[in-house]
Amino acid sequence: xxxxxxxxxxxxxxxxxxxxxxxxxxxxxxxxxxxxxxxxxxxxxxxxxxxxxxxxxxxxxxxxxxxxxxxxxxxxxxxxxxxxxxxxxxxxxxxxxxxxxxxxxxxxxxxxxxxxxxxxxxxxxxxxxxxxxxxxxxxxxxxxxxxxx
Amino acid sequence: xxxxxxxxxxxxxxxxxxxxxxxxxxxxxxxxxxxxxxxxxxxxxxxxxxxxxxxxxxxxxxxxxxxxxxxxxxxxxxxxxxxxxxxxxxxxxxxxxxxxxxxxxxxxxxxxxxxxxxxxxxxxxxxxxxxxxxxxxxxxxxxxxxxxxxxxxxxxxxxxxxxxxxxxxxxxxxxxxxxxxxxxxxxxxxxxxxxxxxxxxxxxxxxxxxxxxxxxxxxxxxxxxxxxxxxxxxxxxxxxxxxxxxxxxxxxxxxxxxxxxxxxxxxxxxxxxxxxxxxxxxxxxxxxxxxxxxxxxxxxxxxxxxxxxxxxxxxxxxxxxxxxxxxxxxxxxxxxxxxxxxxxxxxxxxxxxxxxxxxxxxxxxxxxxxxxxxxxxxxxxxxxxxxxxxxxxxxxxxxxxxxxxxxxxxxxxxxxxxxxxxxxxxxxxxxxxxxxxxxxxxxxxxxxxxxxxxxxxxxxxxxxxxxxxxxxxxxxxxxxxxxxxxxxxxxxxxxxxxxxxxxxxxxxxxxxxxxxxxxxxxxxxxxxxxxxxxxxxxxxxxxxxxxxxxxxxxxxxxxxxxxxxxxxxxxxxxxxxxxxxxxxxxxxxxxxxxxxxxxxxxxxxxxxxxxxxxxxxxxxxxxxxxxxxxxxxxxxxxxxxxxxxxxxxxxxxxxxxx
Numbered sequence: 182x183x184x185x186x187x188x189x190x191x192x193x194x195x196x197x198x199x200x201x202x203x204x205x206x207x208x209x210x211x212x213x214x215x216x217x218x219x220x221x222x223x224x225x226x227x228x229x230x231x232x233x234x235x236x237x238x239x240x241x242x243x244x245x246x247x248x249x250x251x252x253x254x255x256x257x258x259x260x261x262x263x264x265x266x267x268x269x270x271x272x273x274x275x276x277x278x279x280x281x282x283x284x285x286x287x288x289x290x291x292x293x294x295x296x297x298x299x300x301x302x303x304x305x306x307x308x309x310x311x312x313x314x315x316x317x318x319x320x321x322x323x324x325x326x327x328x329x330x
Numbered sequence: 331x332x333x334x335x336x337x338x339x340x341x342x343x344x345x346x347x348x349x350x351x352x353x354x355x356x357x358x359x360x361x362x363x364x365x366x367x368x369x370x371x372x373x374x375x376x377x378x379x380x381x382x383x384x385x386x387x388x389x390x391x392x393x394x395x396x397x398x399x400x401x402x403x404x405x406x407x408x409x410x411x412x413x414x415x416x417x418x419x420x421x422x423x424x425x426x427x428x429x430x431x432x433x434x435x436x437x438x439x440x441x442x443x444x445x446x447x448x449x450x451x452x453x454x455x456x457x458x459x460x461x462x463x464x465x466x467x468x469x470x471x472x473x474x475x476x477x478x479x480x481x482x483x484x485x486x487x488x489x490x491x492x493x494x495x496x497x498x499x500x501x502x503x504x505x506x507x508x509x510x511x512x513x514x515x516x517x518x519x520x521x522x523x524x525x526x527x528x529x530x531x532x533x534x535x536x537x538x539x540x541x542x543x544x545x546x547x548x549x550x551x552x553x554x555x556x557x558x559x560x561x562x563x564x565x566x567x568x569x570x571x572x573x574x575x576x577x578x579x580x581x582x583x584x585x586x587x588x589x590x591x592x593x594x595x596x597x598x599x600x601x602x603x604x605x606x607x608x609x610x611x612x613x614x615x616x617x618x619x620x621x622x623x624x625x626x627x628x629x630x631x632x633x634x635x636x637x638x639x640x641x642x643x644x645x646x647x648x649x650x651x652x653x654x655x656x657x658x659x660x661x662x663x664x665x666x667x668x669x670x671x672x673x674x675x676x677x678x679x680x681x682x683x684x685x686x687x688x689x690x691x692x693x694x695x696x697x698x699x700x701x702x703x704x705x706x707x708x709x710x711x712x713x714x715x716x717x718x719x720x721x722x723x724x725x726x727x728x729x730x731x732x733x734x735x736x737x738x739x740x741x742x743x744x745x746x747x748x749x750x751x752x753x754x755x756x757x758x759x760x761x762x763x764x765x766x767x768x769x770x771x772x773x774x775x776x777x778x779x780x781x782x783x784x785x786x787x788x789x790x791x792x793x794x795x796x797x798x799x800x801x802x803x804x805x806x807x808x809x810x811x812x813x814x815x816x817x818x819x820x821x822x823x824x825x826x827x828x829x830x831x832x833x834x835x836x837x838x839x840x841x842x843x844x845x846x847x848x849x850x851x852x853x854x855x856x857x858x859x860x861x862x863x864x865x866x867x868x869x870x871x872x873x874x875x876x877x878x879x880x881x882x883x884x885x886x887x888x889x890x891x892x893x894x895x896x897x898x899x900x901x902x903x904x905x906x907x908x909x910x911x912x913x914x915x916x917x918x919x920x921x922x923x924x925x926x927x928x929x930x931x932x933x934x935x936x937x938x939x940x941x942x943x944x945x946x947x948x949x950x951x952x953x954x955x956x957x958x959x960x961x962x963x964x965x966x967x968x969x970x971x972x973x974x975x976x977x978x979x980x981x982x983x984x985x986x987x988x
Contacts, residue, residue, distance in 0.1 A: 198565055200930075201852045201939050222714045228572050230716065233565060273716025275701070280709050284701050288694040288723045295686040303679050306600065306672055 198233050203243055210250050217246055217259055222273045230273055242271075333398065336386020337477040340427075343379035343434065344467040346372050350437070350460030354453035358525075366449055369456035370441035376463065377438035380431045387427060387476055388418050397483040400424060400476050406489035406907055408878040416499040417490045422624060422640075423476035425503060429620075430466050432504075432511040436540075437463065440515060447536065454522035455515075462514050465647045473640050489907035492879065498558035506551030506578060510616040512544025513581055516588060517613035520606045521655050524662045529606065534596030537609065539966055541592060544612075545585040546962030552578050553955030561915055566926045566943050568842070568951055571720040576699045577619030583692035584612040587685045594681050598743060599669035601682070606663065608689070610655045615692070617648040622699070673745035680738025684731065691727035698723065732786045732836060735829060736793020740800065754800055758792035773845070783840020790833035794826045820968040828961025835954025841947035854937040862944045864925065865889045869897075871929070871938060879903045881914075884929035884938065888918060900929045924948045 199218075205211040215232060221242060223234035231239040231246075242263070249259045263271050277285045316324065350372035357365025387400075391414050396402040404421045405414060419425040437459040444452045470476070519537040523529045555578070560568045569575065588608040594601040625641025672678040698715045705711040736758065740751050766785035773780055801818060802811035847862040858867040870885040882902040888895040898916035905912070918925040923946045930939030 198941075199850055201850050201933070204850060220716075220718050222716060228570065228714070228716055233567065268712060270712045270714055273714050274718035274722070275713050275715055280705065280711070281713070284697060284715070284719075285723070287697045288690060288727070291690045291693050292686070292727070295690055299682045299686050303672075303674055303682060306678075 198235055198239075199243065200240070203240070203247065205247055205251065210247070213256065214243070214247050214250055217250075217256060218243060220260075220272065220274045221246070221263060222271050224267060224271060228273075333386050333390050333395065333477060336383040336389075339379040339386070340383040340467070340471060340477065343376045343383065343430070344464065344471060346376040346379060347434075347460050347463035347467055350376060351457050351464055353457075354460070355457035358450045358453040358457070363449070366453035369453050369460070373434065373437040373441040373456055373460070376460075377431075377434040380427075380434045383477075384418075384427055384431050387424060388415060391415065391418050394487065396485075396487055397479050398476075399478045399480045402480060402484050402487045404490050405487040406878065407486055408907075409490060409495070410877055412497070412500065413490055413495045417494070419503050420490050420494045420499055423470070423474045425507075426466070426470050426474055427476050428504065429507050429511060430463065430470055432507050433459070433463050433466060433514060436512060436515050440518075440540075444536075451522055451526060451533075454525050455518045458518040458521045459514065462518070462651065465651070469640075469643050469647065473643055489878065489905065492903070492905040492908050492910050492912050493562065495878075495905075496558065496562060498554065498562070502551060502554040502558055504551075505547050505554060509544050509546075509548025509551050509585075510578075510581060510619065512540060512547055513585060513613040513616050515540035516544065516585075516609040517651075517655070520609035521658065524606060524655075524658045527662055527665050529595065529602040529666050531596050531599050534592050534594075534599075534605070535970070537605075538589070538592045538596060541585060541588050541609070541612075542962050542966050545582065545589055546959045546966070548578065548582045548585060549955055549959045549962065552582060553952045553959075556955075557952050560948070561917055562912075563915075565928070565941070566846075566915070566924075566945055566948070568948070571698075571717045573699050574623050576695050577615075577622045580615040580692045580695050580699075581612055581619060583688050583695070584608060584615055587688035587692075588612050590681050590684050590688075594678055598672065598678055600672070600678060601685075602666040603659075603663040604685070606666065607659060608685070610652070610659060614648070614652045614655075615696075617644070617651060618696075621645055621648055672743065675741065675746045675748055675751075677738065677741045677743045677746070680734065680741050683734055684738060687727050687731045687734075691724055691731075694723050694727070695720065728836070729786065732790050732832070735790055735832070736796065739793065739797050739825065739829065754796050755793065758789065758796050761792055762786075762789040777844050779840050780844035783837050783844070787833045787837035787840070790836065791830050794829050794833070798826055819970065821965045821970060824961045824963070824965025824968065826961070827964055828958045831954045831957030831959075831961055833954070834950050834957055838947045838950030838952075838954055842945055842951065845946040847944040849942040851940055852933050852935070852937045853940045857937070861942045863890060864895065864944065865891075866927070866942055868938065868940060874901075876903065878907065879905045882929065884927075884940070886916070886927050886929075886940075888925055888927075896925065898925070898927050900927050902929055902931075919949060921949065922946065 199215075205214060218232035219230050221231045223229050223231045223236050223239035223242065225236050225238050226234050229239075231242045245263065246259055249262055254262065260272070269276065275281050275284060350369055353365045353372070354369030357363070357368070387398075389395075390398045390401050391405055392411070394401065394405055394407050394414070396405075400421060400423050404424075405417050409417070413420075417424075419428045437456060440452075440455055440459065444455065447455070516537055519533070519540065523533055552575075555575075556568045559570070560566055588605065591601050591605040591608055595605050621641065621644040624644060625638070698720055701715045702713055705713055736755060737751060740755065762785050765788040766781040769784040770778075770781035798815060798818075799811075801822065802815045849859070849861040851859060853859060853868040855868055855871055858865055860866070865888070867887040867889070868884060869887050872883055872885075874881045874883050880903070884900050886898045886900065888898060896918040898918055900916040901914040903912045903914060904910070913928055913930075915926055915928045917927075923944055926943040926945055928941040930941065932938055
């Protein structure tokens with residue numbers, strides 16, 4: 182069921198992803214366009230980048246990216262161009278500004294915190310009391326029975 | 331009539347679930363034996379009722395009974411029989427019924443195979459499991475009843491979504507649900523143990539097979555889904571970091587952590603409260619997954635996203651079960667005293683490291699998944715979190731996991747000496763780095779991803795071999811070593827096989843990502859072109875008719891030099907009832923590479939858009955998952971779990987004379 186959603190949306194569109202007529206003549210520029218496309222969201226799709234999307238809007242965005250590249254923009258300028266028009270919603274790789282720092286740092290901080298907690302726990306276990314539990318009355322009775330006292 | 335019978339059975343199942351919850355829990359707290367014993371029959375009867383209800387719904391689909399609104403909305407008389415049957419769970423109501431059937435199946439299995447459990451623990455496990463059933467059955471009956479009738483049935487149905495008309499639908503959801511729902515058993519065991527206030531080695535041994543089963547089903551389910559997407563999507567992606575995928579991936583990660591920490595509980599009676607917490611969280615992520623998939627809160631366009639009321643109900647279920655269990659945990663966890671003592675370098679510590687890495691990586695996936703929602707609700711920022719984030723934030727943990735894996739699996743319990751652990755591994759490390767160097771030399775340019783993946787993957791796999799070699803005994807004759815290996819417990823073989831699978835998947839992902847070749851072009855009929863050493867000819871394009879669709883077929887001949895490799899026939903289909911097109915890629919599967927071709931639209935200037943991909947080592951990704959699941963099966967078949975039965979019986983006659 183999980184994939185179904187992806188499938189449903191992806192294939193609901195008649196055309197498919199990058200069309201032959203979109204590809205730039207200059208292979209270096211085209212490679213850059215593909216790289217950039219992977220980080221840009223098709224705004225009307227679910228969590229899909231414009232490189233893979235079949236939606237018409239994705240095609241428009243792909244063409245816009247290529248247009249800017251041909252006009253001589255560098256990668257950052259192309260991204261800025263799109264963000265000023267569509268907002269940061271267009272970025273699949275959220276920028277690390279403001280509260281987004283929480284998102285980016287959550288993993289490292291959790292790993293660090295988890296590691297420290299684990300280390301404290303492990304050090305404590307190392308010096309832990311080795312004595313086994315005292316016998317319960319029942320166990321003592323059984324022991325006496327076995328040893329024949 | 332049969333349909334009505336199914337409807338009644340469904341309602342009866344809810345009543346039985348209430349009985350299964352109340353009587354055993356009450357009995358266990360009061361010490362009433364007969365009330366405790368009622369849990370088993372109630373669980374079995376509930377499963378019987380739900381199986382009947384499921385049978386009735388299937389009957390409705392198979393006979394195309396369009397007076398059922400669910401059948402009218404999701405079926406059609408022209409639909410092939412396979413999809414009439416699988417269509418039962420190709421929708422929200424039916425899949426929820428399947429979920430409940432599996433929930434009851436697990437409870438019935440616990441009732442049948444759990445006769446060796448302490449009666450009070452068994453009663454409480456069944457009671458908690460019953461409570462989960464009550465929640466989901468009432469959700470099913472009151473918000474998404476699959477047996478709703480139409481007063482005026484239509485002449486024909488509106489057909490199942492064409493994308494679901496694939497054999498993938500037969501296996502992917504049932505396996506996934508067996509996994510999701512299987513984690514409810516770990517949850518029930520954890521809550522029962524918290525109520526009892528007692529977690530010991532026996533508890534670890536009981537909870538492990540259920541977790542193992544859930545994990546291996548989840549592994550297969552996720553792999554099947556990934557493979558389905560690979561051949562169905564038309565560009566061969568295998569993982570998208572989509573919220574619904576993450577919903578299945580988080581429980582998988584936590585279940586993997588739980589599997590490993592339960593070993594420590596079983597063997598060393600340590601990490602008890604952590605293991606309990608993981609068992610609660612694993613099912614918690616399953617519930618969150620169900621909420622994400624069915625509420626539509628994270629995904630505006632979605633097959634199941636249709637009713638906020640359902641979302642609220644599922645959120646309430648998640649809240650009640652997680653809140654209740656975590657509260658109980660907060661009160662009771664301190665009572666779980668660890669017994670085992672171990673050094674900083676030891677198998678125990680290695681498993682703790684495994685748990686930290688898996689749990690944190692699951693948390694990273696979680697925060698990435700809910701961040702867009704959180705950012706919009708709290709800070710009013712509308713943003714996206716997609717694959718580039720997850721690739722960057724998640725991957726390091728898997729790299730660390732793979733790097734530590736051989737070390738950890740060679741460490742002895744209690745206390746290890748690092749130089750002794752590393753001694754047999756130096757060779758493996760050197761060989762792995764050589765492998766990486768070799769790959770780097772062979773590939774012309776390109777990223778460091780593939781060499782890096784080769785190093786990691788061979789380090790993991792070679793670590794497994796070294797582990798087995800040392801287990802076979804030092805300085806023995808070869809035949810003696812083999813004999814000894816054959817006598818190793820199945821669980822040890824399971825571990826080796828599962829870890830090998832992890833290595834294989836790792837390599838597949840790196841190799842495919844690094845070396846994939848793509849070609850997009852317009853081709854005329856009869857035209858040939860070269861892609862990565864293969865000559866591809868678009869021989870013919872023609873129309874065809876399927877049972878419930880119309881198709882455009884392209885015949886493409888693949889050759890390498892003079893040798894013909896394959897003839898592939900990709901399709902474009904159109905389903906008139908659902909008014910929906912689909913692309914059917916054609917794939918020549920191979921061990922070293924897949925050739926993947928897709929036919930697109932006819933072009934204005936004549937010719938067809940054609941996409942060709944060469945996907946190196948693609949099948950290794952899923953082969954690795956299947957190997958991992960096989961490892962799980964091996965481990966599950968270990969004597970210990972079967973005889974655990976015997977070992978767990980109450981110690982004889984410790985009762986003083988009355």
